Amino acid sequence: MKKRVVITGLGVASPNGVGIEEFESAIKNGKSGVTFHPKLKELNFSCQIGGKPEVSEEKLKEYFTPLQLRGLNSSGIIYGVISGTDAWRDAGLEISDEKNPDWDSGIIFGTGILGVDKFREAIHLIDAGKTRRLGSTSVIQTMASGISAYLGGILGCGNQVTTNSSACTTGTEALLMGFERIQAGKAKRMLVGSCSDDGPYVWGGFDAMRILPGKYNDRPKAASRPMSASAAGFVPGSGAGALVLEDLESALERGAKIYAEVLGGEVNSGGQRAGGSMTAANDEAVQRCIRGALKMANIDPQQIDAINGHLTATTKDSVEILNWTKALQRENKEFPVINSLKGMIGHCLSASGSIECVASVLQLKNDFIFGNINCEDPDPEILKMITSEKIPRKTLQQETKILAKASFGFGDVNAVVIFRKFA
Known part of the structure; x- marks a missing residue:
C-alpha cells in the first residue's frame, strides 16, 4: 500500500525574504526583491537588475563553522544550506553529531550550475601556476552534488543523498522524486529542494540571448511582469527553497506540524x-x-x-x-x-x-x-x-x-x- 506523504518543514532564501516568516510577509504584501546591480552595469549588461537574497556575515555564522566559511565562494551552496537547515529545524528534527547516520532520512537537492565564482577563482590560480592555493574545498564547491553533500554532512542523513538537475524544473522535480521515494516506503522523510548561484557569470548567457528586460534598469521593481501586456522578458534571480517531506504515519507519530499533503x-x-x-x-x-x-x-x-x-x-x-x-x-x-x-x-x-x-x-x-x-x-x-x-x-x-x-x-x-x- 502506498504511503501518504505530507510536508512538515519549510525553508527559503529568496530575493524578497530569507526565512519563512520574512518570506511569507513579503509575498502577502507584494514586496519585490529585484534590485539594481552596479557590477552588471560595469560589465555592459543590457539587463542590469536581478534578484539576490540578502545574507549577512552574521547570518552565515549561524549555519557554517569557521572552517567551512574559509574559502567558501558559492552562493548556491550558501542559499541551499540556509534553506535546507531551516526546513529541517522547522520540521522539529534534531541536528546532532551522533556517530550513526539517520538511516530513515534522505536528501534530493538540485541545482543548475554551482560554484561559478569558485570556478573563476580556480581558473585564475591554475593559469598562474598556483594550483596548491586552491584550497581543499574547491572540488566540493564546484561539483553539482556539492549542495546535497554539504547538507548530508550537516544533517547526518543515511538514506539516499543526491542532486538532480533539470533547468527551471529542478526544484519541482526534486520534490516529486522525494515524494516517490517515501510513497514507495524506501524512506520516512526526505529533504527536497533546489538552489541557484547568482551574478554575472550565471546571468551573462541569458543577457546575451536578449531574453532579459533592458529598459527597467532605473525601475527594477517594475521589471518582472508575468501575464502583463508590457512584459519585456524575465528578470534573473537566485536563492533556494527547501521542504521536508514525510510519511504521514511518521509525522503523526512524532506530533509534527503538517503544512500540506502532496497528492502526486x-x-x-x-x-x-x-x-x-x-x-x-x-x-x-x-x-x-x-x-x-x-x-x-x-x-x-x-x-x-x-x-x-x-x-x-x-x-x-x-x-x-x-x-x-x-x-x-x-x-x-x-x-x-x-x-x-x-x-x-x-x-x-x-x-x-x-x-x-x-x-x-x-x-x-x-x-x-x-x-x-x-x-x-x-x-x-x-x-x-x-x-x-x-x-x-x-x-x-x-x-x-x-x-x-x-x-x-x-x-x-x-x-x-x-x-x-x-x-
Missing part, C-alpha cells in the same frame, strides 16, 4: 519536437504533464482551486495559460485563480521551482492567495481565455483546498505537482 504529480519531456525546442515547450507535452499529475493525484480538473504557474514574464505566458485551459477544460469564469511569484523575485532559474513550491504550500496552510504585482495591464491574449478576476493583483484571503504548481524548463522538460490542504 508528473514529470515529462516534449522531446524538443512538434514545436518544442531547447528553449520552448511542446504544448502537447505540457498538457499531458498537467493531466498526468491530476490522474496520479486522483483529482478531477474541477477540483483545482488555484494554480501557481511557471509564468516567466515573456510572450510564452499566454501560451502557458492556453495549455492550462485545454488540459483542465476550464476557461473564463470557470478557470482557477492563478498567480506567479516571479513578479516579486524574478526567475530564480534552478531554484525557482522549490521557492515557488514553498510559496504554494504557505498559501494552502494559511488561507491566502498572493497577488500578481506588475500586472496592472493583463495581456489581452490571456483575457480572451480567462477573466481578469482570476489574476488577482492583491492578496486574497481565502481558503484553498487543492493547488497545482507547475515548472517548465529549458530542454523542453516539465513538472507539475498537486498539493492539498491537510485537515
Whole structure:
C-alpha cells in the first residue's frame, strides 16, 4: 500500500525574504526583491537588475563553522544550506553529531550550475601556476552534488543523498522524486529542494540571448511582469527553497506540524519536437504533464482551486495559460485563480521551482492567495481565455483546498505537482 506523504518543514532564501516568516510577509504584501546591480552595469549588461537574497556575515555564522566559511565562494551552496537547515529545524528534527547516520532520512537537492565564482577563482590560480592555493574545498564547491553533500554532512542523513538537475524544473522535480521515494516506503522523510548561484557569470548567457528586460534598469521593481501586456522578458534571480517531506504515519507519530499533503504529480519531456525546442515547450507535452499529475493525484480538473504557474514574464505566458485551459477544460469564469511569484523575485532559474513550491504550500496552510504585482495591464491574449478576476493583483484571503504548481524548463522538460490542504 502506498504511503501518504505530507510536508512538515519549510525553508527559503529568496530575493524578497530569507526565512519563512520574512518570506511569507513579503509575498502577502507584494514586496519585490529585484534590485539594481552596479557590477552588471560595469560589465555592459543590457539587463542590469536581478534578484539576490540578502545574507549577512552574521547570518552565515549561524549555519557554517569557521572552517567551512574559509574559502567558501558559492552562493548556491550558501542559499541551499540556509534553506535546507531551516526546513529541517522547522520540521522539529534534531541536528546532532551522533556517530550513526539517520538511516530513515534522505536528501534530493538540485541545482543548475554551482560554484561559478569558485570556478573563476580556480581558473585564475591554475593559469598562474598556483594550483596548491586552491584550497581543499574547491572540488566540493564546484561539483553539482556539492549542495546535497554539504547538507548530508550537516544533517547526518543515511538514506539516499543526491542532486538532480533539470533547468527551471529542478526544484519541482526534486520534490516529486522525494515524494516517490517515501510513497514507495524506501524512506520516512526526505529533504527536497533546489538552489541557484547568482551574478554575472550565471546571468551573462541569458543577457546575451536578449531574453532579459533592458529598459527597467532605473525601475527594477517594475521589471518582472508575468501575464502583463508590457512584459519585456524575465528578470534573473537566485536563492533556494527547501521542504521536508514525510510519511504521514511518521509525522503523526512524532506530533509534527503538517503544512500540506502532496497528492502526486508528473514529470515529462516534449522531446524538443512538434514545436518544442531547447528553449520552448511542446504544448502537447505540457498538457499531458498537467493531466498526468491530476490522474496520479486522483483529482478531477474541477477540483483545482488555484494554480501557481511557471509564468516567466515573456510572450510564452499566454501560451502557458492556453495549455492550462485545454488540459483542465476550464476557461473564463470557470478557470482557477492563478498567480506567479516571479513578479516579486524574478526567475530564480534552478531554484525557482522549490521557492515557488514553498510559496504554494504557505498559501494552502494559511488561507491566502498572493497577488500578481506588475500586472496592472493583463495581456489581452490571456483575457480572451480567462477573466481578469482570476489574476488577482492583491492578496486574497481565502481558503484553498487543492493547488497545482507547475515548472517548465529549458530542454523542453516539465513538472507539475498537486498539493492539498491537510485537515
